[in-house]
Amino acid sequence: MLMLGTIIIRLVNVIGSALVTLMQFLTAMVLGIIAMILIALPWLLRAASILIWLFGAFVGIQAIQTIYSPTTSSIPLFALQFAVIILMVAWALFAFLLEGNQLWGILTAGGITTWACSHGALWLANHWKYADLFFGIFPTSIFITTYFYMAVRTRALKQQPIHTDIQPVST
Numbered sequence: 001m002l003m004l005g006t007i008i009i010r011l012v013n014v015i016g017s018a019l020v021t022l023m024q025f026l027t028a029m030v031l032g033i034i035a036m037i038l039i040a041l042p043w044l045l046r047a048a049s050i051l052i053w054l055f056g057a058f059v060g061i062q063a064i065q066t067i068y069s070p071t072t073s074s075i076p077l078f079a080l081q082f083a084v085i086i087l088m089v090a091w092a093l094f095a096f097l098l099e100g101n102q103l104w105g106i107l108t109a110g111g112i113t114t115w116a117c118s119h120g121a122l123w124l125a126n127h128w129k130y131a132d133l134f135f136g137i138f139p140t141s142i143f144i145t146t147y148f149y150m151a152v153r154t155r156a157l158k159q160q161p162i163h164t165d166i167q168p169v170s171t
Helices: 002-068 074-096 101-129 131-159
Strands: none
Touching: 002 074, 002 101, 074 101, 101 131
């Protein structure tokens, strides 16, 4: 009987020791996972920023497809979608050239803004009585406005004299 009691006590001690070792292992593993997430967090946020920017561009292109595909042939529709692509790439280049540290926030803001504008345009197309007229005139009005702006700006730049004799300001 004495022998059985010592075996049970040893077994309880071994199980207790194994449980302590298991808890230490699980604690080290959980802390390692938390440390890994914290170390990888900046890169995860950068990846999320790029994914948000790409998702915004995708939703913008899909909104153009939804609004204009019933009334537009494929080439003008592709041109409208390509305009969204150009705007998103220009936004990314602007963010890259403007500020290196704020690149990821600027990309995220661009994606969220494009997503919000796309959803607003889809809501407007579904709920406004004159949406077909508005969306029919909108691309042409943007093109005409841009064309006249460029023409006026070019003419104004040609008419301005170029001064090469700049004199320092005396104090």
